[in-house]
Amino acid sequence: MNTDFIITAAAVVAVWRFSIGNYGRILPDNEITAAYNACHSDPQCSYFISGPDDFPNAIMGLDKAFTLDNDLWKSVDPTQEKIKNLVDNMTHRAAERNEFLQGYAVLDEKGHTIGNWFSLTGLDIAIKRSGERSFMITTPPIEPRHQR
Secondary structure (H helix, E strand, C coil): CCCHHHHHHHHHHHEEEEEEHCEEEEECHHHHHHHHHCCCCCCEEEEECCCCCCCCHHHHHHHEECCCCCCHHHHHHHHHHHHHHHHHHHEEEEEEECCCCEEEECCCCCCCEEEEEEECCCCCCCCCEEEEEEEHHHHCCCCHHHHC
16 A cells, blocks of 8 residues: 555544544434433433423433533433423424434544434534533524524
């Protein structure tokens, strides 16, 4: 294999990797979608909602090894009944708008899973490490970017 190609490819990957900084992302995940639709929560996560208590814009489970470094999210008890009510309400609201709900893996800046997420598709959010074991995670906008 061409050594110049390998060096160039490695440089491109390194520049891309380090240009991301300390921001994470959400990645669509069908298993997480199925878990939310089945009203299952992960006992290793603390759960939060963004938006109205009955019709949240998003549900997030953050691994209990980490803390959430903002007060924009509301903590919720992730009982099966509570998750069912939230998901049912979100599903009803999404259907009225002809939208879809999706589950996501919440990833840190290195691509490690730190939690799960459930919301409409097309949201702009930021996940930023704020400490060794803490993250600042923005709440989603009221309207996804494709509806604006």
